[in-house]
Amino acid sequence: MSTTESAIASAEAHSAHNYHPLPIVVASADGAWMTDVEGRRYLDMLAGYSALNFGHANRRLIDAAKAQLERVTLTSRAFHHDRFADFCTRLAELCGMEMVLPMNTGAEAVETAVKTARKWGYQVKGVPDGMAKIIVAANNFHGRTTTIVSFSTDAEARADFGPYTPGFEIVPFGDLTAMDAAMTENTVAVLLEPIQGEAGVLMPPAGYLAGVRELTRQRNVLFIADEIQSGLGRTGKTFACEHEGVVPDMYVLGKALGGGVVPVSAVVSSAGILGVYRPGEHGSTFGGNPLACAVALEVIAMLRTGEFQQRAAELGDHLHHELGVLAGGGAVETVRGRGLWAGLDIVPSHGTGREISERLMDRGVLVKDTHGSTIRLAPPLVISKEDLDWGLDQLRAVLAD
Structure with a gap:
């Protein structure tokens, strides 16, 4: 049994089943990226349901916490x-x-x-x-x-x-x-x-x-x-x-x-x-x-400073433009959202929201489903345009399969 499988089995045995997480066990994270216990890296496109707007291990926030801990x-x-x-x-x-x-x-x-x-x-x-x-x-x-x-x-x-x-x-x-x-x-x-x-x-x-x-x-x-x-x-x-x-x-x-x-x-x-x-x-x-x-x-x-709001607006415009193109491809019924936040309704023949999330995970991108056919995208506001585009490339590949 792998380290991942062991950790998941232990969690399933000893914690209440009030969540249905994806089968990944995160060990560390930085910025828009997370690394699992096996050393595999994943682009975080969920940001803790927007709790991580400023990314993982943001230096300013960690330093503020460390100073106060003392x-x-x-x-x-x-x-x-x-x-x-x-x-x-x-x-x-x-x-x-x-x-x-x-x-x-x-x-x-x-x-x-x-x-x-x-x-x-x-x-x-x-x-x-x-x-x-x-x-x-x-x-x-x-x-x-x-x-x-x-x-x-x-x-x-x-x-x-x-x-x-x-x-x-x-x-x-x-x-x-x-x-x-x-x-x-x-x-x-x-x-x-x-x-x-x-x-x-x-x-x-x-x-x-x-x-x-x-x-x-x-x-x-x-x-x-x-x-x-x-x-x-x-x-x-x-x-x-x-x-x-x-x-x-x-x-x-x-x-x-x-x-x-x-x-x-x-x-x-x-x-x-x-x-x-x-x-x-x-x-x-x-x-x-x-x-x-x-x-x-x-x-x-x-x-x-307004810099994070501006970043979310500019990258959000890019995100929604790309998702709008994707919505015309037959795999996505509807795209909604604003800024760096989007909901995509997947055409049922291409899979459930959970299945699409799992396929994206296999390609190194983490999102989460909701209400059966919908997946949500909410990357950290610190994500680079290059990483965002890479994540969108993986989404296109999954929907094309």
């Missing part, structure tokens, strides 16, 4: 530490907001946003206690906690996890008429992904986000943008909402905020919204810890 890594929020205020200030500035509530994972941040919207609804909007409603979109993916799967339309994520948390209304993604009809005096928020990543990089109709912004403003409802995957440079701008000139009431951030080094997430909003909290009403032992803040501060500094 000082202090955790205080809990029982005490202040010397990185916290800078982190909150710089992230608020990046978002054009006023306050930050840091957590660890994306799902924690979404749960925080839900709690915040409800509390704002009761204390500020005047919704009767226990009556708050939040509107979400069908085919959403905001995480897998009990509350979040309660408003999922994905049977795989939802089945057998009830009873489900009430208080959510599901409307079709992209349908402003349905959203307007679903709103009542008890609606406190609309929670949306500007681009639905897990659903297959589904794009909203042009003008949809601006329409949501206007509708929520008219009805005194919070617009919460889940930019955990789409934010922090992925689409060619700092936030995907910017493509329609939209500023939501609240950003939900995660993944790339920790640079692929540590888990960092946050809810960012105004003082009038996050100011509803009082000590003891919400928290996290590790949320906003010194190590997380040090790494996130470096991420924010990198984004403030």
Whole structure:
């Protein structure tokens, strides 16, 4: 049995089967490349579902983490530490907001946003206690906690996890008429992904986000943008909402905020919204810890230059041009996306998304499937044009077989 086979067999025997990973065991990584335990190199075209926007082992992020490891890594929020205020200030500035509530994972941040919207609804909007409603979109993916799967339309994520948390209304993604009809005096928020990543990089109709912004403003409802995957440079701008000139009431951030080094997430909003909290009403032992803040501060500094957003825009234009040509070749039904992010629906006769992912892995390229026939491409923003083209060459070869 090879080292790879042994490691996979051990994992299968001793870990819960809540994922179905490709049969590769990674041992090291740098930039856009990963190396397995057998010494084989692979081009990473997934980037940890956008957690690795700045690539593996990014020197600036690793140095920031190392420096902080030598000082202090955790205080809990029982005490202040010397990185916290800078982190909150710089992230608020990046978002054009006023306050930050840091957590660890994306799902924690979404749960925080839900709690915040409800509390704002009761204390500020005047919704009767226990009556708050939040509107979400069908085919959403905001995480897998009990509350979040309660408003999922994905049977795989939802089945057998009830009873489900009430208080959510599901409307079709992209349908402003349905959203307007679903709103009542008890609606406190609309929670949306500007681009639905897990659903297959589904794009909203042009003008949809601006329409949501206007509708929520008219009805005194919070617009919460889940930019955990789409934010922090992925689409060619700092936030995907910017493509329609939209500023939501609240950003939900995660993944790339920790640079692929540590888990960092946050809810960012105004003082009038996050100011509803009082000590003891919400928290996290590790949320906003010194190590997380040090790494996130470096991420924010990198984004403030605009170079990564510009890179994602320019390479993204090239990526989508090449994929558009590929879509006319008979193996790809549809290509969607923005910036360095794309979803490809494979013609069933050419294989399932899983089969295409495995064939690409055999040729040294790592992607991941979703919803049967779709594969997602989301390379690190630091990928070179030459490496991106090489990866696209492997995709063409796989689809031609």
